Amino acid sequence: MCTYNITVDEAALRKLQPTFSREAFGRWLQRHVDDLVEDMTAEQHADSPIAHTEEEMKTIVAERLRQLDAGEATLIPGEQVFAQIRARYGFNG
Numbered sequence: 001m002c003t004y005n006i007t008v009d010e011a012a013l014r015k016l017q018p019t020f021s022r023e024a025f026g027r028w029l030q031r032h033v034d035d036l037v038e039d040m041t042a043e044q045h046a047d048s049p050i051a052h053t054e055e056e057m058k059t060i061v062a063e064r065l066r067q068l069d070a071g072e073a074t075l076i077p078g079e080q081v082f083a084q085i086r087a088r089y090g091f092n093g
Contacts, residue, residue, distance in 0.1 A: 006029075013020060020028070052060065067073035 008025070013025060017025075064073065068075070
């Protein structure tokens with residue numbers, strides 16, 4: 001676990017939610033940060049290859065090869081594939 005210090009305009013917070021105590025706001029903020037991290041983690045791995053087991057990947061690849069052999073799929077140039085990977089996963093190397 002990490003600890004971060006943040007600065008919150010207490011006057012603006014009181015206007016927004018007069019009943020928030022410092023402790024209540026801390027609990028509320030922690031819950032939202034936890035939810036945000038969970039959502040971001042789920043989004044990041046939803047389509048990632050590491051989200052699949054080895055057997056699932058074998059099945060996915062076999063289906064893709066079947067589609068290619070049957071003429072049901074379109075080939076995409078390698079540079080376009082790498083550009084999509086860089087854009088999707090933030091890989092700049």
